[in-house]
Amino acid sequence: MSSTLGTQDLSAGLASDEPRGGSSWLGYALRKAGAALISLVMVVLLGFFAFRILPGDPVRSLAAGRQVSEQQMDILREQLGFNDPLLVQFWGYLTGLLRGDLGYSYTYNEPVLDLIGTRLGPTLLLTGTAALLSVILGLWLGQKAAWRRGSLFDKAQTGLALVFWSVPTFWLGLILLLTFAGGLQWFPTGGLLTAGTTATGFPLIWDAARHMVLPVVTMVAVVYAQYLMVMRASLLEEMTSDYLLTARAKGLTEDEVRRRHAVPNALLPTVTLIFLTLGGLVGGAVTVETVFSWPGLGYLTFQALSAPDYPLLQGTFVVFSSIVILMNFFADLIYRVLDPRLRSA
Amino acid sequence: MAHSLPDPTGTPGTSTWGRHARLRRAVSALAALSLALVPGSLASSAATAAEEPDPVTLKLALTGDIDSLNPFIAILASSTNILTMQYEGLVSYSAENNEVVPGLAESWETSEDGTEWTFTFAEDRKWSDGEPITANDAAFTFRAIEESDALKQANGSLLESIKSVEATDDQTLVITLNEPQAPNPGSSLAIVPEHIWSEVEDPATFANDKDAVGSGPFTVVDYSATSGVTMKANPNYWRGKAKVDGVTFVPYRNSDAAVQALRTGELDVVGGLTPAQFKALENEPNITTNAGAGRRYQAINLNSGTVNSEGNIMGDGNPALQDVELRKAIIRAIDSNTLLERVLEGLGQPATGEIPAVYPLYHWDTDELPYSYDPEAANKILDDAGYEMGADGLRTDKEGNPLRLRLAGNNTQATHQQMADYITPWLREIGIEVVSESMAPAQLNDDSTLGNYDMYFTGWGIGPDPDFQLSINQCSSRPNADGTGAISESNWCSPEFDALYKEQHTELDQERRSELVVEAQKLIYDGAVNNVLFYSDSLEAYRSDRFEPFTTQPTEGGVILGQNGPWGVYSATPVSSVETASVAAPNPTAVIAPIAGVLVVGGIAAFFLVKRRRATADDRQ
Numbered sequence: 001m002s003s004t005l006g007t008q009d010l011s012a013g014l015a016s017d018e019p020r021g022g023s024s025w026l027g028y029a030l031r032k033a034g035a036a037l038i039s040l041v042m043v044v045l046l047g048f049f050a051f052r053i054l055p056g057d058p059v060r061s062l063a064a065g066r067q068v069s070e071q072q073m074d075i076l077r078e079q080l081g082f083n084d085p086l087l088v089q090f091w092g093y094l095t096g097l098l099r100g101d102l103g104y105s106y107t108y109n110e111p112v113l114d115l116i117g118t119r120l121g122p123t124l125l126l127t128g129t130a131a132l133l134s135v136i137l138g139l140w141l142g143q144k145a146a147w148r149r150g151s152l153f154d155k156a157q158t159g160l161a162l163v164f165w166s167v168p169t170f171w172l173g174l175i176l177l178l179t180f181a182g183g184l185q186w187f188p189t190g191g192l193l194t195a196g197t198t199a200t201g202f203p204l205i206w207d208a209a210r211h212m213v214l215p216v217v218t219m220v221a222v223v224y225a226q227y228l229m230v231m232r233a234s235l236l237e238e239m240t241s242d243y244l245l246t247a248r249a250k251g252l253t254e255d256e257v258r259r260r261h262a263v264p265n266a267l268l269p270t271v272t273l274i275f276l277t278l279g280g281l282v283g284g285a286v287t288v289e290t291v292f293s294w295p296g297l298g299y300l301t302f303q304a305l306s307a308p309d310y311p312l313l314q315g316t317f318v319v320f321s322s323i324v325i326l327m328n329f330f331a332d333l334i335y336r337v338l339d340p341r342l343r344s345a
Numbered sequence: 346m347a348h349s350l351p352d353p354t355g356t357p358g359t360s361t362w363g364r365h366a367r368l369r370r371a372v373s374a375l376a377a378l379s380l381a382l383v384p385g386s387l388a389s390s391a392a393t394a395a396e397e398p399d400p401v402t403l404k405l406a407l408t409g410d411i412d413s414l415n416p417f418i419a420i421l422a423s424s425t426n427i428l429t430m431q432y433e434g435l436v437s438y439s440a441e442n443n444e445v446v447p448g449l450a451e452s453w454e455t456s457e458d459g460t461e462w463t464f465t466f467a468e469d470r471k472w473s474d475g476e477p478i479t480a481n482d483a484a485f486t487f488r489a490i491e492e493s494d495a496l497k498q499a500n501g502s503l504l505e506s507i508k509s510v511e512a513t514d515d516q517t518l519v520i521t522l523n524e525p526q527a528p529n530p531g532s533s534l535a536i537v538p539e540h541i542w543s544e545v546e547d548p549a550t551f552a553n554d555k556d557a558v559g560s561g562p563f564t565v566v567d568y569s570a571t572s573g574v575t576m577k578a579n580p581n582y583w584r585g586k587a588k589v590d591g592v593t594f595v596p597y598r599n600s601d602a603a604v605q606a607l608r609t610g611e612l613d614v615v616g617g618l619t620p621a622q623f624k625a626l627e628n629e630p631n632i633t634t635n636a637g638a639g640r641r642y643q644a645i646n647l648n649s650g651t652v653n654s655e656g657n658i659m660g661d662g663n664p665a666l667q668d669v670e671l672r673k674a675i676i677r678a679i680d681s682n683t684l685l686e687r688v689l690e691g692l693g694q695p696a697t698g699e700i701p702a703v704y705p706l707y708h709w710d711t712d713e714l715p716y717s718y719d720p721e722a723a724n725k726i727l728d729d730a731g732y733e734m735g736a737d738g739l740r741t742d743k744e745g746n747p748l749r750l751r752l753a754g755n756n757t758q759a760t761h762q763q764m765a766d767y768i769t770p771w772l773r774e775i776g777i778e779v780v781s782e783s784m785a786p787a788q789l790n791d792d793s794t795l796g797n798y799d800m801y802f803t804g805w806g807i808g809p810d811p812d813f814q815l816s817i818n819q820c821s822s823r824p825n826a827d828g829t830g831a832i833s834e835s836n837w838c839s840p841e842f843d844a845l846y847k848e849q850h851t852e853l854d855q856e857r858r859s860e861l862v863v864e865a866q867k868l869i870y871d872g873a874v875n876n877v878l879f880y881s882d883s884l885e886a887y888r889s890d891r892f893e894p895f896t897t898q899p900t901e902g903g904v905i906l907g908q909n910g911p912w913g914v915y916s917a918t919p920v921s922s923v924e925t926a927s928v929a930a931p932n933p934t935a936v937i938a939p940i941a942g943v944l945v946v947g948g949i950a951a952f953f954l955v956k957r958r959r960a961t962a963d964d965r966q
Contacts, residue, residue, distance in 0.1 A: 055788040057828055064790055066420060067533075067813045069502035070831040075494045077829070107421075109413040109550075118570050174601060182605030189606040195573040195595035196402065293598040295571040303410055306757075308787055 103311030112315035123296035130219035138227025146235035165225035173291035190293030275331035279324030400590035431559035435531025459525030495549035637904030651796025660796020698866030740776035
């Protein structure tokens with residue numbers, strides 16, 4: 001019975017389900033939201049204590065190699081609150097968070113929220129574009145490969161994807177940089193915009209687009225393999241299902257069977273994967289951002305770790321974790337919307 | 346092939362047709378995109394060439410972070426380098442040899458007891474906005490730091506010796522010190538304009554990153570994390586307006602990318618190169634490399650028994666290292682010249698004491714170092730001191746334990762591991778086993794402060810006045826038991842050194858002071874706690890087709906970037922426009938690039954077409 005539940009019936013199914021299943025859907029969403037909230041609280045607690053065990057006295061690190069007197073270091077310790085007991089510092093952190101205040105970065109002399117704010121945009125732009133392209137490319141190639149499994153195309157595509165997947169991101173980025181920016185000079189060597197640019201409107205967008213090409217290509221190359229592989233596996237599984245035989249028996253062309261019956265069903269498992277990996281992508285941008293001097297969160301986090309700049313670390317940790325938790329939450333919700341089996345369960 | 350093509354008269358709604366159209370649209374969009382992208386770079390370079398009267402900007406790589414452009418709180422090197430171009434001190438350091446020369450003050454004199462310094466300001470100096478520069482600006486700056494702890498972050502230590510600062514009139518500033526001192530009290534502090542900063546509500550949080558007013562050759566117009574720092578030439582700079590209209594600092598997180606950017610002309614000057622990058626750029630056309638004498642020493646620190654400020658031993662250093670003979674033997678077994686040749690590819694200078702050769706006033710200039718490389722002598726020292734050699738070729742300490750020492754390095758410095766790879770067999774030769782460890786900078790900083798090490802790689806950048814560097818070798822500089830308190834270079838303590846330090850600190854006669862500073866370095870050397878290996882060169886490269894010449898510091902064999910002063914960037918001179926125009930002439934890549942682009946796109950299109958045919962064939966089975 002379930003095998004005949006193609007996705008072409010999905011919208012109809014949803015509509016007929018809603019009056020009856022509405023409250024249970026809400027309950028499900030609330031349960032998932034609750035779980036996400038608990039994770040978030042854990043992150044907030046962990047964010048404070050986990051970084052306190054990092055080696056290195058931040059004040060000494062700030063002073064490293066500089067002409068700093070003992071009195072100056074004492075003043076810094078006092079100003080940064082390191083002379084307060086840990087619990088007092090923790091209370092300050094919690095009350096700050098409730099007011100939406102992530103603290104003050106002492107390496108950048110700026111509120112953490114502002115620092116993250118200016119860098120979140122570029123990171124989301126980079127990872128968002130890369131994610132979108134990877135998903136499209138991965139899913140498209142994946143279903144192609146599965147449908148013609150064992151063919152030269154299948155072998156070439158999966159092989160190529162796995163090679164990119166295993167290549168170190170830093171290395172691939174550098175190779176692209178050396179070839180297409182340094183050698184051929186098609187694209188800029190780094191940054192989001194040409195430094196000191198006064199361009200506005202379309203030239204500005206054009207400038208950003210040219211700067212985006214190499215980092216996006218690097219990220220896509222490294223990431224799309226996982227979508228390809230999951231889509232391929234998922235479709236292979238669907239291909240043995242009886243309903244495809246039914247579809248073929250109805251006289252549909254092979255192409256239509258694939259596009260209208262098999263692929264939509266095979267997409268289900270990939271949805272969760274996509275949302276799960278989106279969160280990770282933001283964190284995974286660290287390397288690409290470093291290679292291409294991208295003004296994003298990745299490099300900021302790296303700097304915060306080497307300082308160590310506790311407020312900034314806490315801030316980026318909370319932001320990164322929230323993105324992952326949020327994406328998980330969405331994955332749960334969407335999966336339930338898409339997969340009727342989960343609703344009846 | 347014909348049968349696989351869609352029938353134009355057929356129903357457009359069929360899947361095959363739809364897919365064909367989508368595919369074709371995708372391919373043509375791809376083609377359009379890559380074609381558009383390729384000439385884009387050409388169009389933009391052509392545009393810059395056409396708009397010749399555009400302001401001439403020197404583009405530098407900003408490889409470090411900007412913590413702040415507020416001179417009271419900025420401490421990171423990138424920020425302070427930029428601020429050096431915006432603000433001048435009462436006195437400056439000369440490009441020739443780092444000697445103290447006039448800055449905002451055109452002259453100064455010291456009272457006989459050395460406690461009162463009087464600075465005279467020139468009458469016609471102006472801030473970049475046209476307001477006059479007076480002694481009141483300096484008094485205001487000193488007072489601001491004095492009165493607010495928050496403003497002490499960057500330069501608080503400079504004021505500890507100061508009793509009072511007073512502007513007796515517009516042209517005269519009197520600084521009274523607690524005790525006599527040789528270092529000029531007006532050398533390091535950036536003087537800010539009172540008429541701007543007195544209006545600022547909270548100077549400690551003032552970003553100062555937009556349309557700043559300064560006294561140096563360039564002032565900051567704008568700063569953003571995404572597009573870097575833009576500076577423009579100060580028309581009122583007292584040494585004369587710079588020959589370029591501005592300077593742009595372009596953020597580069599990765600030095601390999603910066604090197605490529607120098608090649609493509611996105612940058613004009615790049616510093617902080619690795620020896621490999623430097624060598625690779627040496628033969629590039631239009632690029633000139635500069636290996637400038639560095640002001641940093643590289644050393645191996647030996648844990649002579651870390652003692653805290655209360656006189657108790659702290660840390661887990663090997664007690665055997667408390668024996669100065671063992672430390673001397675180790676130093677004699679390390680061939681620093683080989684390290685310089687192999688690890689740095691010769692791009693550095695052999696070292697003596699801690700003050701590098703770029704500071705001839707204080708450098709210990711000698712060829713005969715008592716503990717220079719000599720493994721035989723090292724073995725003899727150890728034999729004489731009673732470290733017995735076992736059958737396994739390893740010596741034992743006086744308690745009979747095998748001599749086994751850790752050597753810690755910073756995991757962000759590739760050279761540390763490379764040097765450790767040389768040092769381990771060298772010390773094995775004299776019967777000492779070395780275990781090298783690589784750790785995060787913060788961890789190394791912590792461990793070295795608390796004495797949790799046997800040996801570790803260290804180094805300091807030295808300022809033009811050696812006072813601070815010597816001061817951190819005093820007994821009183823040793824930290825408290827919990828690691829707080831003062832900073833010590835080697836946790837070393839010698840009353841003899843302390844006396845010498847105090848003497849040079851108050852010695853106003855330059856010649857005598859220089860002698861005392863050299864004596865102090867010899868004492869540190871004899872203590873065998875800080876084995877200075879070499880002074881690495883500062884490796885830089887610039888576009889000589891666009892800018893030349895640059896004033897280096899020191900003028901003979903010095904650096905362009907990271908100077909004690911703004912000379913390098915200030916001296917940038919655009920190459921005459923005739924020659925510059927030749928840069929815009931088509932280069933081979935400009936021709937090859939579009940062709941390659943077309944080939945790539947063509948290849949992709951062909952691939953899809955071939956695939957299409959096979960796919961339709963499959964579908965029809």
